[in-house]
Structure formats: C-alpha cells, structure tokens
Amino acid sequence: MSQTDTVIGSGAGTGQSRIQQKRIEDQVPTLQEVRTKTQRRESKWQLVVRGAILPVTVLAVWQICGSMGIVSKTLLPTPFEIWLAFYDLLVSGQLFTHLEISIWRAAVGFLIGGSLGLMLGTAVGLFRKFEQSVDPSVQMLRTIPHLAITPLFILWFGFGEFSKVLLIAKGAFFPLYVQTFLGIRNVDSKLFDVARVLEFSRFKQITKLVLPAALPNVLLGLRLSIGVAWLGLVVAEIMGSSEGIGYLIMDARQFSQTSVVFVGILIFAFVGKGSDSLVRFLEKKLLKWRDNFNG
Template identity: 65%
Template structure:
C-alpha cells in the first residue's frame, strides 16, 4: 500500500468503526432497559422474557443443532427466491428501460401486478403449487422482482441523453452501449433496487414459512408460539432482523466499492 494512502485508509476504518458503534447505542440501550424492567418485574416475563432468558433459549437451540438447521433452510429459500426474482427484475427492467415498445407492452401489466398484495395471492400459490418448496421460493421471487425491476427501469431512463450522443460518435454497438454506458449510469438505482429486493425477499420468507412450512426460522416461530415459548419466538424475530441487516450492510459495502467514481457519492 502506498504510504500516502495509509492515513486515509486508517481514517476511513476509524470512521466505519465509529458509525458501527454509534448505530449500536440505541439497540444496546433498549436491551439494557428491557433487562432492568424484567428484573424489577415491571413487564410480564411470559410476554416479554428478559434478554438474558432469550439468550439462554438461543444457546439451547444452538447447542442442539436445531437453530442452525432452520437457519440454513431459511437462508437457502431467501437466496434462491431472490436469485430468480432479482435476475428477472434486472433483465426485464433493462429491456423495458431501453425500449419504448417493450415498455408499452409490459409495463402496464407489471405495474398492475405490483399493486396486488402478496398476502392476497398466497392462497393461490398454495392451490397451484401446494405446501412444498416451490410455492415458497416463487412467493419470495415475486416479492424480490418488483423493487429491482422498478429501480432498474428508472435508472436506465435517468441516463443523460448526451451520453448516447457521445456513444454514437464513438460508434459503440448496442451491447457496448449497455455495458459501458447504461449499466454504469444506472448502477446507483440498480444497487438501491438490490437493497430493497433483498429486504423484500427476507420479508416474503416470513410469509412463505408461516403459511405451512415444516422447517425454517418462520416454522420455528410458529411452533414456539403454539407452545407459548415466547423466548424462542424472540430468537426467531431477532434472527430475521439481524440477517436482514447483514444483507443490507453487504449491499452498502458494494455501493462503497462500486460508486467511488461518482462525484456526489458520500459513502
């Protein structure tokens, strides 16, 4: 590493650590207040078990291997559904953004479908595909499709027309225009769509697993609720929150790497 860049790198790491620690203040304060209120008997131990009790339930699930098994299947479902829906959203968003005729043919139908609540079509997915893995993965794919589709479409349409004039002067082929011009210019919107799509995939996973799964974090929550194991329910809820945040942080890391060239980027 160049000696001139070392101070800047260290400063960036310190700023990243500072932001991380600052972001932990509110969650830690809430957990401490929760623990104190539980210890003082101010809240119901049945409805709101103390964080220490929830941690013990988590340890028991982890030691038995049950937690890891449920987490693996949930992550697999979310990633597979996201891969299917996100890829389709990206490709169709590019096609619709690049062609007015394609937009006129597809966009009205897709916008109409986008307004249909996922909970409304869940019974149809069960009727069509049963309670197996296919219905769950497709439900997640539908949820992941629209954020990436809409943001990719908007990103393509926001490309400065002057850049296309330059591309014509340089005699870029259509493929080269997309690769060297459209995709870099639309990248901020695409990455935003990626963040929203990942989040939606994780949210749809909850619906998919609560509608009739026999494995996964959603099933763990449903099963624990049936036996009034509130601590285990909180373990599942915290798992969804933490894994969702990690996925979002991963995309933000990609943004910091891929958008350095933008003058107005302040990652």
C-alpha cells in the same frame, strides 16, 4: 590518486548517500500520514460507539424492567432469557437446521425473481414498444400484496418448496424491475449523443454507457429486493411449513415460548442486515466515482 580523482570520488559518494537517504525517507511514513491513519482508526471506533449507544441503552432498560417485574416475562422476556433460548437452540442444532433451510429458500427465490426483474427491467428501459406492451401488466401485478396471493399459490402448487420459492421470487422481482427501468430511463441523453459521435454499436452503448450509468439504481433495487425476499420468506413459512425460521416462530407461539419467538425474529433481523451490508459494501466498491454528500 590525484586531487581531482579524490574530489570526484567524494562527490560520487555524496550522491549515492543522498540517493540512499532519499529512499529511506520515501519508505518512512511522514507525520501527516501517521496522523491520517490514526484519525481513520479513531473515526471507525467512534462509529462503532455511536451505533452501539441506542441498542445497549434499550437492552439495559429492557433487562431492568423485566427483572423488576414491571413487564410480564410471558409477554416480553428479558434479553438474558432470549439469550438462553438462543443458546439452547444453538447447542441442540435446531437453529442451524432451520436457518439453513430458510437461507436456501430465500437465496433460490431471490436469484429467480431478481434475475427476471433485472432482465425484464433492462428490456423495458431500452425499448419503448416493449414497455408499452409489458409495463402496464407488470405494474398491475406489483400492487397485489403477498398475503392476498399466498392462498392462491397454495391452491395451485400446494405447501411444497415450489410455492414458497415462487412467493419469494414474486417479491424479489418487482424492486429490481422498477429500479432497473428507472435507472436506464434516467441516463443523460447527452451521453447517447456522445456515443453516436464515437460510433458506438448498440451492444457497446448498453455495456459501456447504459448499464454503468444505471448501476446506482440497480444496486438500490438489489437492496430492496433482498429485503422483500426475506418478507416473502416469512410469509411463506408462516402460512404453511414444517421447517425454517418462520416455522420455528409459529411453533414457539403455539406453546407460548415467547423467548424462542424473539430468537426467530432476531435471526431474521441479523441475517437481513448482513445481506444488506454486503450490498452496501458492493456499492462502495463499484460506485467510488460518485461524489455524494455524506452529512
């Protein structure tokens, strides 16, 4: 082999080794990437700790006051007694039975009322004449409280599931209707000028322009509708029911089982928080393009 071939071979070998080294460097995370991941983990734990400080402090003070007899256990049972009542309901199967029925009622009522609110809010937001015909009546009905209309629902539809679902749907309808309407009307008019220049059809304007721009308001309305749906569920089950978490609370109140009443309240709180967190998760996924102030 000549000296030239040796030099070429060594050069090729050096080039291959550099390429392999470059690939290894690309696969190995840099120090900055490792630090970023570590900071993210630490920030998540800090959020958990910060969020737990207040409830843990309240529970500790509550337990101490109850154990020392400062507060009557009949009026305000200790967290440990509430936990025991929760455990008994869980083991007996009553909790899952009542919770399943309550979730079914809330889900069906929310789907009916929320869907109607979304569709009607979209129609009112898009068409001025439709707004003038429908919106005044809807705004008048929106001001009627749940408790005022509940006896009428019972007279019309009885104590069955239909009246309960309708009451929940009535509450879930208005937040989505209002927020969808506002979201559409808050779309920048300059975007419509751009759509006309691009010769968008009416359908394309709605799907590509109006609905994406109104999505933040729609998701806000979704969160509010879920909260009002749970409120409607409580009213419906307390006014007249033989099953559900609301019935569990009323039944426990009649027998002065305050710890069971607290269990029912906490179930409503945790399930409501879970559904709200689900919508907030959807907000983060669907609204990544927003650049908001985070405090």
